[in-house]
Amino acid sequence: MTQGRLRNVISQKIHDVSLNQAQLDRLINLQATKPKYKSNKILYFFASFIAIAFTSIIIHQSVQPTISIEQAIGNEVANNHIKLKPLEVTSTQLNIVRSYFKELDFLPITSKNINFDTQKLLGGRYCSIQGITAAQLRLKNDKTGNIQSFYQTSYDPVIFKGIPNISAGEQPITVHSKGVSVDIWVEKGLLFAVTKD
């Protein structure tokens, strides 16, 4: 029985273990046939970025206080009213102003909630309410000099759910934003909003 030092015997034993030629050939061939490594760092970066952005949006939405559709319309109308952007068409005749709005899918009309005996039409411009294209008419009270912004757009029952319909006997809802009072209502299949300084 041959004896030897532990280190030498173990070293020799491990050295005696070796791949045969067929095994070597398979492993060499594996290297030749495998597709080249492609870095996924850019993919990982964009995936991480999207995940972080998505998470941020979810968190932002979850902590953002929800406001009613009436208040959202009121905020938008008040903002536009304060800016009083230049009119795109100027006329005191509703027919002339109406003929300017060719891109709308409705005809701008009057409302029984607006007293055209005291309010004089100045003109109009395109705008939008909650992402829906709208007509903005500008009115002026000759006695007081007050300017009113009068909005109308197509009524979407999903987006504008809950807005009172004065054709059904309901009263306009009034919201307040940035010191401006805004009446909002539905009438004749359109959504209306008007400022009251």
Next chain:
Amino acid sequence: MLTQDDLQLLYRYSYALTCNEADAYDLLQSGVEKYLANSNDTEHAVPLLKRIIKNKHIDNYRHDKIIGFDNYDDTIFPLDYNAKDLEDLIIDEDMVEKILSSLNQNEREIIFYWAYEGYTAQQISESLDIPRGTVLSKLHRIKIRLSQQFNLDNNTTLGAKQ
């Protein structure tokens, strides 16, 4: 590109971990496949593959629960211990497989570096990223256990410096 010598070395490393030639080949092949799929580092291919093979072996263990492990977290060793003590153990050559089989995976890995690669305790600690004291402690315990388990002859006094 891995050379034949690289592959033989990695095969022997795999054998040291598994103590089984068929398992060693499977381990090496899966390691090479993973390396080719995930890395283009050809300069450090061998050390990288050793790490891949070791991790794969550990995964296999966790899956099959067939091999015993212990932690490297073991730094208790005689202050005057020298790694050469283990070298002076005298064994019968036909006992070597039994001796290797009696060691756990971590011990066989240290023995591979120590006996086959001829590394010092310092080099082993650097390769395995563990303290040198832990390496010495492991070698010391291996000697004690092998001496008792296999009634090994030794021509040195336990714990004596060479």
